[in-house]
Amino acid sequence: MAINISLLISHFTPFISLYLLFHTTTTISAVNITHLLSPFPDLSDFSALLSATTVAAALSHRSSLTLLAVPNSFLRSSSLLRPSPPSNIADVIRYHVLLQHLTPNDLTGFSPSGKLVPTLFKTTSRDSRATSNLGYVNVTYDGQTNTTTVSSPAAYSQPPNSATVISVIKTLNHNVSIFSVNSLIVPYGFDLLTSETRPPLGLNITKAITDGHNFNVAASMLAASGVVQEFESDENGAGITMFVPTDDAFANLPATANFQSLPADKKADVLRFHVLHSYYPLGSLQSIVNPVQPTLATEDKGAGMFTLNISRVNGSVAINTGIVIASVTQTVLDQNPVAIFGISRVLLPKEIFGKNDENAPVGNGAPSPVSSSSPGDFPPEFFVPSSPPANREELHSSATVRCVNFVVFCTGLLYVFV
The missing domain is CATH 2.30.180.10 (FAS1 domain)
Structure with a gap:
């Protein structure tokens, strides 16, 4: 009897080791x-x-x-x-x-x-x-x-x-x-007060957009709204990243998104919705760690509101508002601490335009690099309300654990019967 138990333990040792190896691996997660x-x-x-x-x-x-x-x-x-x-x-x-x-x-x-x-x-x-x-x-x-x-x-x-x-x-x-x-800690040998080659504070953003061509509508709206002064004053610190819709993007706004009929304060919110309070060159946008990014409108309206979901899709940067998906089409300006990118759609916040059509992304104009692609080209989260990153990570982790456990179990059974 003791010999049989010993043989049984010996028989299952590789299976147990394999299970523990896979089980341990699935508990390790990246730090976001x-x-x-x-x-x-x-x-x-x-x-x-x-x-x-x-x-x-x-x-x-x-x-x-x-x-x-x-x-x-x-x-x-x-x-x-x-x-x-x-x-x-x-x-x-x-x-x-x-x-x-x-x-x-x-x-x-x-x-x-x-x-x-x-x-x-x-x-x-x-x-x-x-x-x-x-x-x-x-x-x-x-x-x-x-x-x-x-x-x-x-x-x-x-x-x-x-x-x-x-x-x-x-x-x-x-x-x-x-x-x-209560303070930054500066390593020995650093002089953070030295000058560097940055564009002068108070960069004329309207001129930079106009010089980029095909952004005349956006430049006019920024100049008329007065918010461009806010953007220029926010170049300090972590800088800013602007997403500027092309003239075609404004021309192809759907009838349900009557931008011009909005009161002045909401127009300003939509324009602030196109700006991140951080400097992101194109490479950083493509590899961004936290896809849900607050905007300057978030700072005015509160945490969790007026956020953008940014990710890389088919080699392009995709920007999802919850009802609109736009793509970055060109770099207009990239001089730390300011980055300005041309985009294929006007970014419509769901907090303002969501009531018009909460079940589908807005857009029926000329195809953009994002909108012209078939649904199969994009992850499912682009066509349903975005879930928080933590929930997606938990679902993915849970599914991975179940899958690995099933594979290990089948491997063990195969080992026993062979």
Whole structure:
């Protein structure tokens, strides 16, 4: 009997190992850091910087990290980011990613002298500037004031070289923590106040659009609405990305979308709906991590409203409003911190035009690179109301686990019978 049990265990050992291997693999998931930050509007600027500097994409492959996020109130009051070269900004953001998972309890366990923790800045190809301890931060805890401080360990670092942890924002799966801090932390050797070759603040956006040709209607509407001044003032910080419909796009608006009959405030909202409060060159749009992006209209109307769903489809950038799908047709201007793209359709927000036809995308004019394609060319989410990214990820993960479990089970049965 003991021999039979031993043989049975030996017989099933490969099956059990195979099951555990597949089961373990399915529990590993990528980190979508901008999605984790999306419920916190006070961190929207920092989240935008994560995307614009491609740091968010780099974090998707990390299984363990701690993020030190700077709230809008502190970030916007700082003049550090405005004139700084993009490469410097990227490295500063990397300096706020600790390559070690720290829990709230861990933060209160450090000594007053602190402990060095490596950052994502240490792993960059610019490692010559992150030699010795310069790619680390020193984390200390003061029991008398109950404060945790994160600072540059270099003796001659210039301010701002430290920040105080304000609160815990989120912990996830025992491998990701996000804390808010009261300042940017600048690595030793960086001078963020140096000048760079950016277009002068107050760039004439209307002229840039007019010079792009085939955007006369959009240029006229921007000039008449007065919102173009808002766009030009928003070039600071993370910059802006504009989607400008062609003249043909305006000519082919369906009768149900009577743009001209809207009151002035709603016209302004539609124009703001065409602008992201972050600088995205074309390559960044094609590889954007968080497809659901807030617009300048979102800032006026509230989180979760007037958002765009941006993705790459058939080699082109597709923009889904919920009732309209447009594609990027050309780059009008790309000079950090401003990107302007021509698009094939007027972006109609469902908050204003959704009541006209909530069951189908608007559009019956001349075909665009997106609209002329057959439904089979696009994922199903382009033709139904978009579900939140987290739900899609959970459904995909669940389906993958069920599929893998079924394959493993069949493999085990085959092994037994053979």
